Every structure is written in structure tokens, then in C-alpha cells.
Amino acid sequence: MLPTLPPPAGRAWVNQAVLALEADTARSADTHLHRIGLPAHWGIELYLKDESTHRSGSLKHRLAKSLFLYGLVNGWITEGTTIVESSSGSTAVSEAYFARLLGLPFVAVVAATTSEQKIDLIRELGGTCHLIQDASAVDAEARRLAAETGGHYMDQFTYAERATDWRGNNNIAESIFSQLELEPHPVPAWVVAGAGTGGTSATLGRYIRYHQHESRLAVGDPEGSAFLPAWTAWNDGGDPLAVTGTPSRIEGIGRPLPEPSFVPSVIDLVQTVPDGASVAAMRHLSGWAGLHAGPSTGTNMWQIWRLVAQMRAAGQQGSVVSLICDGAERYAGSHYDAAWLERAGIDTTPYEGVIEAFLADGDWVEP
Structure with a gap:
């Protein structure tokens, strides 16, 4: 006969806490996937999943x-x-x-x-x-x-990278692919993300592979961040944890050291995005699409335009999807403020007009 055991200490509170978290999710709608208009003859669709609309305001x-x-x-x-x-x-x-x-x-x-x-x-x-x-x-x-x-x-x-169920269960990747199901190109050619912890890119990359999608995953990395050299080291057979970088000026992404949740093996491409380009792309998105986002979204956008230009040059049609990580209101006193940018040493001048010219004539000319 089994002994009579007392109820597990604290289990009732934990049960209620888990229920409270799930109930909060049940009260919430999924975040919107914006379709952004590109020239029709390009044959390329651009989508941005607006994570700024979460109750706490970000991805x-x-x-x-x-x-x-x-x-x-x-x-x-x-x-x-x-x-x-x-x-x-x-x-x-x-x-x-x-x-x-x-x-x-x-x-x-x-x-x-x-x-x-x-x-x-x-x-x-x-x-x-x-x-x-x-x-x-x-x-x-x-x-x-x-x-x-x-x-x-x-x-x-x-x-x-381990707290999130990368197989599905309403994670960011499953949500994106579900929302794309009725679109002209439901499996995107490229998924673009930034890396802060590395958790989002790990979830996206694992999900893509688990579901055997042909999509590729690209990461735009701020100036000086350790993620690009870590990814390069892994591709070259070296130690991705042995590299170092400098602190990021783009809040939320980029790190001076590669973090444990960064999984380079699931990422197809990592490229540096100049900080000035991130801010210029952030501003352009606001004026062009009416989507007011933070600087990490600007990093995503600059990387998107590079990939769209690459697809055009190759005569490739398809879709590209990325994230609006958070809203502009959090950066009114920083990345949207000219005096702050000057103090931070971020110069947008070389990158202004680049995106506008690309949309007008289809030629991507990066400074």
C-alpha cells in the first residue's frame, strides 16, 4: 500500500499561476501580419508581423x-x-x-x-x-x-532558446506560417530577424527545418556585435563562443559576447547592418508604410531590402517576412531624437534616400 502523502507544497499556487498565464493568452488575439506593397512587377511580397501590439508592447x-x-x-x-x-x-x-x-x-x-x-x-x-x-x-x-x-x-x-516550444504551440514561427497560408507565396523565400538573446532566430530556424520548409533565415546584426563573428566562426569550423564584440547601440539586438541561446547552425545568413542604416530604415518605414517602429525593426528592414534586391537581381519571385519588434514611442528620446543620435555617434546621412531610390528604380546601391 502506498503511504498517504501530503499535497505537494506550493503546487496549488503554481497551478493557478499557469492557468492565469494561459487565460491571459486566451484573452489576446494574434498579432497582425501586415502586407506591405512593393512594385507589382517585382513579383515579391513583403510581410511584417506586428509584435508591438502585444499587451506589453513588444516581441x-x-x-x-x-x-x-x-x-x-x-x-x-x-x-x-x-x-x-x-x-x-x-x-x-x-x-x-x-x-x-x-x-x-x-x-x-x-x-x-x-x-x-x-x-x-x-x-x-x-x-x-x-x-x-x-x-x-x-x-x-x-x-x-x-x-x-x-x-x-x-x-x-x-x-x-529552450523555454519556447520550437515545434509549434503557437510560437512566433507557427503564427507566421499559419498567417501566410492564403498568400501568393505562403512559404517565404526569406525570414528575417534580429538576434538579442538568440531565442527568436533559434525558434524560427528550428521550426523551418522541423517542418521541412524551403525558407532561409537571415539575421541583421548591429555594428560591432559578436553574433556575426560567432556565426562566421561556426561556419569555418571554429568556436563561436570564442569571439568578442562591442556593446550594441541598437536596443534589444546585438551583444558584446555570443549568448548561450544563439544557435548559429540554424541561420543561413548573418550580415552587419550599420547603425545609421538601421535608423534610416526605421524612419523610412514610418513615413512610407505608416508603421512606427523601433531601431531593431530598422535593422530588420535594411536586411530585407538587401535580400529583396538580391532576389530581383536573380529574377526570383516569392515572399519575405520579418517582424516589427516594438513601437516608436519607446525611442522618442533616443533613436528618434537628432541630438541623442549625434551624442551616440550614429550618422544616418549616408543611408538616407537609399531605400527610396531602390523603390523608384529598382537599383540597390548601398554606401
Whole structure:
């Protein structure tokens, strides 16, 4: 006879927390997939999935929910657990949203250079911001704070690629391909993403391979980021973790070191996008398509135009799909501000007019 055991400690709260997360998802519609008009004779369709419309305002909404579920089912998050995260901003905003939903204290360790708009959003959602000057030390400081408080360090940079179910289950990739089903080219020639944790590109790349799609995955990487040299090292048979870079000026993507969730083997192409080009493309998208996005979306857009130009040169028709990562309102005092750009050393001048000229005459001439 089996002994009579007491109910598992804390299990009832965890059950309610998981239910609360799933109920929040059930109340939410999927994000819209915009079809952006290109010259009809090109035979190329462009789509942007607008992740800025999530309740917490960015692509990181999906990741934050996955990280909370991962922590709950692993027994790391229980009633009253202090949640600690190191973040450039958007992940912290989204995690603050879910921490408040579950009634948990939340502390974000962020670089002092993070935009005031994002810091304000974290605080408005009930989170506490712990600012540090050395952006390279956010991970160590977050670990210290979690240990000091007896809390749980979410560690997005380690767990992003494994917390999300890459086979499907309404992840970003499954959502994109489902929304494309009735389009002229439902399997895109290219899927374009940025890399911050590496989780989104890992999910997209794995999903494409698991479902045997012919799509290729491209990543646009900010100036100085370690992801391009890491990907190059992997392709050359070297150690992708042995490379280094510099801190990114494009919030949310690019890293000084390759992160554990970055999986170079599932990416077909990584190219550097100059920071000035990212901002120029961000501005162009706003004026041309009326879609007001942040600078990481600008990085995606510049990479998109390169690939569209390549497809045109090869006489290839098809579709290209990417993401609107977050909205412009978070960058009013930074990437949309001329004085801030000058202080940051980001010059858009060489890249202004390049996209307009390409759309007018079909010739891509990159500075």
C-alpha cells in the first residue's frame, strides 16, 4: 500500500499561476501580419508581423510568458518568489507585466543607457529598476541580486532558446506560417530577424527545418556585435563562443559576447547592418508604410531590402517576412531624437534616400 502523502507544497499556487498565464493568452488575439506593397512587377511580397501590439508592447511578450512558464514547471518560481532579470529593456517590460499578473515582485537589472521610456514602463508595471553603468556586468549583478533576495534569475540569454516550444504551440514561427497560408507565396523565400538573446532566430530556424520548409533565415546584426563573428566562426569550423564584440547601440539586438541561446547552425545568413542604416530604415518605414517602429525593426528592414534586391537581381519571385519588434514611442528620446543620435555617434546621412531610390528604380546601391 502506498503511504498517504501530503499535497505537494506550493503546487496549488503554481497551478493557478499557469492557468492565469494561459487565460491571459486566451484573452489576446494574434498579432497582425501586415502586407506591405512593393512594385507589382517585382513579383515579391513583403510581410511584417506586428509584435508591438502585444499587451506589453513588444516581441518579448512571447519570450517573457515562456520564461515564466519554464520557471513555474521547473519548480523555480513559487508563491512570493522575487523575479530578477538582466535586460536591455523590452524583456524587462514584458516580464514586469507577467510578474504583476502573478502578484510577484520584479527587479530589472538594466544598463544606465537604457531609454527612459522603457525604464518608466517597467516602473509603471510595478517593477523595480536596478541601473548599472557597466552594461557588460548586468548578468553578474542580476545573479547577485537573485541570490541576495532568495529570488529567481530568469536569465533570458540562457533559457530563451529552450523555454519556447520550437515545434509549434503557437510560437512566433507557427503564427507566421499559419498567417501566410492564403498568400501568393505562403512559404517565404526569406525570414528575417534580429538576434538579442538568440531565442527568436533559434525558434524560427528550428521550426523551418522541423517542418521541412524551403525558407532561409537571415539575421541583421548591429555594428560591432559578436553574433556575426560567432556565426562566421561556426561556419569555418571554429568556436563561436570564442569571439568578442562591442556593446550594441541598437536596443534589444546585438551583444558584446555570443549568448548561450544563439544557435548559429540554424541561420543561413548573418550580415552587419550599420547603425545609421538601421535608423534610416526605421524612419523610412514610418513615413512610407505608416508603421512606427523601433531601431531593431530598422535593422530588420535594411536586411530585407538587401535580400529583396538580391532576389530581383536573380529574377526570383516569392515572399519575405520579418517582424516589427516594438513601437516608436519607446525611442522618442533616443533613436528618434537628432541630438541623442549625434551624442551616440550614429550618422544616418549616408543611408538616407537609399531605400527610396531602390523603390523608384529598382537599383540597390548601398554606401
